[in-house]
Amino acid sequence: MYIYKGNIHIHTKYSDGTSSIEEIAKIAKKNNLDFIIINDHRHLLGKQRGLEGFYHDVLVLIGSEINLSKNHYLAIGIDEEIMRNEENPQEVIDEVNRQGGLGFIAHPFEKGSPLISNNKTYQWTDWDVAGFTGMEISNYSSQWRDGVRTTLQGLYANFINDQAYFNFPSKKAFDKWLELTKEKQVVGIVGSDAHAPILSKFYFSITVLSYNYLFKSANNYLYLKEPLAEDFVTAKKQVLNALKKGNLYISHDRKKQGDGLLTFLKDMSYKYIPGDRVKPGNYSLICQFKNNVPTKLRLKLYKDGIKIKEYPFPFREKIDFSYGTYHLVISRPNEDNWIILNPFYVWD
Numbered sequence: 001m002y003i004y005k006g007n008i009h010i011h012t013k014y015s016d017g018t019s020s021i022e023e024i025a026k027i028a029k030k031n032n033l034d035f036i037i038i039n040d041h042r043h044l045l046g047k048q049r050g051l052e053g054f055y056h057d058v059l060v061l062i063g064s065e066i067n068l069s070k071n072h073y074l075a076i077g078i079d080e081e082i083m084r085n086e087e088n089p090q091e092v093i094d095e096v097n098r099q100g101g102l103g104f105i106a107h108p109f110e111k112g113s114p115l116i117s118n119n120k121t122y123q124w125t126d127w128d129v130a131g132f133t134g135m136e137i138s139n140y141s142s143q144w145r146d147g148v149r150t151t152l153q154g155l156y157a158n159f160i161n162d163q164a165y166f167n168f169p170s171k172k173a174f175d176k177w178l179e180l181t182k183e184k185q186v187v188g189i190v191g192s193d194a195h196a197p198i199l200s201k202f203y204f205s206i207t208v209l210s211y212n213y214l215f216k217s218a219n220n221y222l223y224l225k226e227p228l229a230e231d232f233v234t235a236k237k238q239v240l241n242a243l244k245k246g247n248l249y250i251s252h253d254r255k256k257q258g259d260g261l262l263t264f265l266k267d268m269s270y271k272y273i274p275g276d277r278v279k280p281g282n283y284s285l286i287c288q289f290k291n292n293v294p295t296k297l298r299l300k301l302y303k304d305g306i307k308i309k310e311y312p313f314p315f316r317e318k319i320d321f322s323y324g325t326y327h328l329v330i331s332r333p334n335e336d337n338w339i340i341l342n343p344f345y346v347w348d
Contacts, residue, residue: 001224001262002224002226002228003221003223003224003262004034004035004221004222005033005034005035005219006033006034006219006239007035007192007214007215007219008037008039008074008189008190008191008192009065009106009192009194010036010039010192011038011039011193011195012024012038012046014043015040015041016041016195017040018195018196019196021046021055021062022055024036024211025055025060027211028056028058029055029057031215031216033058033219034058034228035058035061035228036058036059036060036061037060037063037076038061038063039064039065039075040065042066044062044063044078044080046062047062047079052232054232054235059235061076061077061236061239061240063076063078065106067085068084068086069086069122070086070123071089071125072105072106072122072124073093073103073104073105074103074104074106074136074191076101076103076104077099077236078096078101082095089126090126090130093130093131093132102240102243102244104133104135104187104189104191105136106122106136106139107123107170107193108135108170108172109123109124110142110143110145110170113145113148113149115151132186133187134186134187134189135176135180135188135189136170136173136188136191137174137177137188137190137250137340138168138170138174139190139191139192139193140193140209140217141192142170143166143169144162144165144166144209147166147167149165153165158206163254163255169190169250174337178327181305181343181345182324182325185275185277187243187245187246187275188246188342189243190218192214192217194215195209196208196210196211216253217252217254218251218254220249221259221261222243222247223248223273223274224238224242224247226238242275245275245276246343247276247342249339249340249341250340251339252338255335255338256294256332258338260291260292261287261289261341262286262288262290263286263341265283265284265344266284267281267284272344274328274343275342275343275344276345277345277347278321278346278347279346279348280321280322280346282321283321284316285318287315287328288313296332296333297312297332297333298310298330299311299315299328299329299330300329300330302328302329302343303325303326304324304325313330321344321346323346323347324346325345325347327341327343328340328341
């Protein structure tokens with residue numbers, strides 16, 4: 001099993017970000033990311049200009065963020081631009097699927113801030129849609145903004161305690177994800193929504209939520225069965241396949257980097273990783289780090305959206321898994337959530 005760390009939902013100069021794709025890839029390399037996914041608004045300009053590929057050993061994939069006023073949808077692995085349709089997001093989802101792409105609902109429950117666009121939000125409003133790959137259960141920029149309600153809070157969060165008003169993940173999004181995965185496979189990811197806006201006044205300027213900051217804050221860790229290929233086409237397929245299946249976990253890296261978490265179910269003949277469908281039965285559940293194990297961690301086990309057990313970490317025991325959807329969450333001392341794994345679907 002191989003683990004690769006990446007950041008999803010990044011904006012560049014081609015929409016409302018502040019850096020080029022190559023500049024962003026350099027920052028990703030400094031933060032030990034293996035891949036990044038660009039989602040500029042409405043178009044695929046970077047891809048059309050041939051800018052997908054490896055930069056400094058970082059795999060760069062280019063998709064888009066579709067829709068403006070509401071129902072934002074992250075499309076990945078598409079080749080043609082897709083027209084916005086806020087009033088009927090099902091048509092957007094269907095077109096992404098027609099192109100063989102993946103799609104993720106973005107910042108579905110953001111609250112907004114009076115400091116930014118007068119509390120303007122871009123929520124997801126249609127939960128009757130079908131066929132989407134997954135959803136952001138945390139959008140780092142959106143949640144950071146949601147917590148900052150006054151200028152004083154903004155200054156405090158930007159210069160003194162960046163976690164003062166931030167919770168991981170979005171509780172509403174996490175609860176919705178638990179609800180949805182009882183009935184269907186829905187991949188949970190974290191999006192950075194990186195724009196790195198530069199605020200200037202007189203001779204003073206600051207970058208808020210810089211690319212460097214966000215790449216250190218929360219990331220997606222993919223499980224691959226083979227090493228990430230050096231060939232771009234093959235590597236792209238590997239990443240998209242892992243995202244499609246939900247073979248991943250997300251980590252609040254601002255608290256502590258989540259590298260090297262090994263998690264699988266094991267029977268006499270096979271290992272199953274998060275996101276897999278398995279038959280009901282008795283399995284060994286292994287959940288541990290490769291090395292540098294943090295102390296006093298707790299492993300929470302959810303079945304069909306309800307927490308049923310909490311264990312000390314690391315964990316290696318046999319458990320009888322009856323029919324249902326099983327989520328695992330790792331918490332640090334005095335914190336609810338640090339690492340959230342995609343579920344095992346015990347359905348077959």
